Amino acid sequence: MDREWNDNQPIYRQVRDRVVAMILDGVLKEGDPLPSVRNVAAEYRVNPLTVLKGYQELVEERLVESRRGLGMFVNSGARSLLLQGERQKFLGEEWPRVYATIQRLGLKAEELLRDGGGRPESSETGDAAGEPSSDAAKERD
Amino acid sequence: MKMKGFFLPVLLVSLSALAQAQAAAPKPPVPKSDAQKAFEQLKTLAGTWDAKVSVTPPMPDMDTGKPSQVTLRVTSRGNALVHEMSEIDAPADPTKYDHPVTMLYLDSDKLTLIHYCDAGNRPRMTARASEDGKTVEFDFVDISGSTKYGHMHHAVFTLVDANHHMEDWTYMMPGDKPIHAHFDLKRADVVTGTK
Numbered sequence: 001m002d003r004e005w006n007d008n009q010p011i012y013r014q015v016r017d018r019v020v021a022m023i024l025d026g027v028l029k030e031g032d033p034l035p036s037v038r039n040v041a042a043e044y045r046v047n048p049l050t051v052l053k054g055y056q057e058l059v060e061e062r063l064v065e066s067r068r069g070l071g072m073f074v075n076s077g078a079r080s081l082l083l084q085g086e087r088q089k090f091l092g093e094e095w096p097r098v099y100a101t102i103q104r105l106g107l108k109a110e111e112l113l114r115d116g117g118g119r120p121e122s123s124e125t126g127d128a129a130g131e132p133s134s135d136a137a138k139e140r141d
Numbered sequence: 142m143k144m145k146g147f148f149l150p151v152l153l154v155s156l157s158a159l160a161q162a163q164a165a166a167p168k169p170p171v172p173k174s175d176a177q178k179a180f181e182q183l184k185t186l187a188g189t190w191d192a193k194v195s196v197t198p199p200m201p202d203m204d205t206g207k208p209s210q211v212t213l214r215v216t217s218r219g220n221a222l223v224h225e226m227s228e229i230d231a232p233a234d235p236t237k238y239d240h241p242v243t244m245l246y247l248d249s250d251k252l253t254l255i256h257y258c259d260a261g262n263r264p265r266m267t268a269r270a271s272e273d274g275k276t277v278e279f280d281f282v283d284i285s286g287s288t289k290y291g292h293m294h295h296a297v298f299t300l301v302d303a304n305h306h307m308e309d310w311t312y313m314m315p316g317d318k319p320i321h322a323h324f325d326l327k328r329a330d331v332v333t334g335t336k
Contacts, residue, residue, distance in 0.1 A: 004237070010260040010290045011239050036202035038194075041209065045231035046239040048194045048209060049312060049322040050259075053291070056198075056320050071201050 011046055015054030023063065023078055024086065030079065034064060034072040176252040179270040179277045183245060183252075183298060184222055186213045186306055190326035191229075197321040211308070211326055221246045243296075254279045256293040262286030264293050275300045291315050304328040 005011050022028040034055060041048040055072050058064040063078045075081075102112070173181070192209040207229045214223045224243040231238045242257045252268035263286055266279035279296040295311040308324040 005239075007236070010258075012260075013290060037196060037200045038203050041194075041228060042207050045228040047226050047228070047241060047322075048196060048203070049310060049320070050239050050241075052196045052198075052200065052320055052322065053312060053314065056314055056318070060314070060316070060318070066198050069199060069201060 010050075010053075012050045012053035012057070015040070015044075015046070015051055016057045019054065019058060020063070020082060020086075023074060024082055026079075028074050030074050030076045032074050033070075034058075034074070036071060174250050175270055176247055176250050176268065178274060179252050179268055180222070180245070180247050182270075182274055182300060183213075183277060184215050184219070185303070186298070186300070187215045187222070188213060189329040190306070191329045192308075192324040192326045195323045195325075197323075209324070210329070211324065217246075252277070254296060256296075258286075258293055260287075260290040260292065262288060262292050266296060289315065294319065304331050 037051045040051045064072045066072050190211045195203050210227050210229050212225050222245040226241045245254050254266045264284040265282045268277050268279050270277050277298045281294050291314040294313040297309040299307040311319050311321050
């Protein structure tokens with residue numbers, strides 16, 4: 001787990017999101033136990049109640065189950081449930097913004113898919129205002 | 142007429158002496174309200190405490206590793222008590238670390254608690270003390286800020302002795318599902334002599 005917290009949402013939501021990322025990335029597999037509340041609290045210097053809040057959200061979302069006295073475990077089907085939810089979230093919330101940007105910049109599908117959707121060709125580097133992107137500038141340095 | 146001229150100064154001197162005697166006499170102490178007594182009781186907790194934490198729903202391994210830490214500080218000339226939770230060794234950097242802060246103060250005849258939550262809200266609770274004054278229980282009154290991410294809902298302070306107390310905190314998750322943490326606290330100042 002990343003040790004840095006951002007200011008955009010409560011820490012317990014970020015704990016939840018990090019466990020979700022670990023499940024999606026396959027770091028936590030179905031049937032695996034979640035790291036203990038105490039260990040996460042000590043290692044990431046957060047209140048144990050904060051960690052528990054994050055875990056409890058995952059229980060509510062049926063991604064993990066609480067086994068009395070044993071801890072919390074990733075449910076079977078959690079990854080596909082997450083993928084389904086995350087896909088819907090991307091298509092519903094993020095994709096419209098991305099699509100609008102693509103339209104605004106006049107990007108073509110082949111440009112987006114080139115090198116796995118990475119960076120544009122060197123002659124085209126820069127944003128719409130003609131300024132070089134920071135990535136491109138770093139490369140030149 | 143002569144008698145009248147004699148008695149008037151004597152009377153005035155006597156009244157003055159009486160008034161001075163009354164002013165000098167100790168006033169009977171105003172009895173403290175239950176809220177004041179409870180607040181005084183909680184202020185005795187000022188200091189640094191190491192906490193063993195257990196939670197509900199129950200989780201294993203809660204006794205392993207370093208304890209959590211709670212600090213209580215009397216401030217504002219005795220008008221407020223600051224309660225702060227943190228993990229041992231966590232730098233006092235509120236932008237990066239989890240430092241839930243709670244303020245306790247007297248609001249007229251009510252001992253009041255406001256919890257400043259990183260969920261972005263501020264629940265207000267008021268206290269009722271047990272008969273023996275050893276337990277002070279705070280019930281939810283109202284809240285300011287968003288409850289999108291839930292809110293702290295209930296708190297209980299139980300005083301065992303000068304170096305031992307317990308705290309029970311109940312957080313209400315979205316959908317009004319409670320989770321609970323029990324803090325068993327030993328005074329760290331005594332253990333480490335670092336007060």
